[in-house]
Amino acid sequence: MSDTDSVDFFTDRELLANPYDYLAALRDECPLRRENYHDVVMITGYDEGVAIYNDTERFSSCISVTGPFPGFPVPFEGDDISGLIAAHRDEIPFFDQLPTFDPPVHTAHRALLSRMITPKRLKENEEFIWRLADRQYDTALSDGRCEFIGEFANPFAMLVIADLLGVPEADHAEFREALLTEVGTIGSSEGETMQHSPLEYLYGKFSEYISDRRANPRDDVLTGVASAAFPDGSTPEVMDAVRVASNLFAAGQETTVRLLSTAVMMIAEDVDLQAKLRANSDLIPRLVEEALRYESPVRGDFRLAKVPVTVGGVNLPAGTTVMLVNAAINRDPRKFTNPEVFDIDRGNARQHVAFGRGPHSCPGAPLARAEAKISLQRLLERTSNIWVDEDKHGPHGNHRYSYLPTFILRGLTRLHICFE
16 A cells, blocks of 8 residues: 555545555554544554553553544643543543553552452353353354354353353343344444443443342352452442443453454365364464454554653654554564464464553453353364355355444454354
């Protein structure tokens, strides 16, 4: 691509299927390149991206979800905007989500999450994942073809998180009805208002659960969630606990669905890869890491420079919005040899930033990896061959896919497969 200034990364639908040529062209110009439409500095270099991810002193996460939309509530003034951020944080959409918090608030809430989800609970949940994968495949693999995202990945990921947080099984059907219907996409490339409805539903349900368990403790997981304390021993407000649980629920489900669909697409597209995995299931974790690198489920994250910063030799004034473009960082040839090639033998694939890096790295990463490993292993064990449904996606060698219309997430909207 020769004219990067003519492309609006945030709204151009032609980039949904393949943003990588554009991002590579940006990186070739400079790993920190200001795009031409929304005054965002695009971070496409690996070293530069990791440096910013790790720098919570000079970069704020207050715009992590929204980026340049709708913009900061007031103009920036001076060389230190920390005070402005503190004064106007709660005017920014999604200000109540864990990814938008800065230390020390973020540190305390992140620790609260670890107290809610203990190693014992994660082990119990993994045992549930094996059973759930079989149960979902009993339905999805019933007639030789399926739409993998709707029939397996979405309900599977949602029920895994529901079990982890102790949502009563009697409420699972209600959660499916509320959360598995299509709603507006966060970060829509179609210019729509950012949607908050899934979180609003989750806030309502977990407010009920946590308030009830605090008043009437039981021997169940939700009581553990409700009784979790901050590191200093203080009891969180009900809404603090609700937000942490709800954010894990919403974010964990979305990321896992995109990871699963990408991995299954790769398996269905590549006969040799599929044969290799069937011959040695120990390679599945390597497939998962390369899928995360190659098609990062979260295309990018945003930060706001609180003070003047120099990164990679580029000066960023206070108030600069930067986008950490995972989709580009994970394909930086300075870090990953032949990055445009999908290679499960890649030695450093796990050094990707698909789950972020530093204090804000995704707390659900171990869970997503477990879900992917288990569901892919079961899929391969329960089939002898998988291929892309050509009636739905077109002929072999020219398969057509549609992608989520968002600049934040990267993933297929549908994946039709056949199997025997």
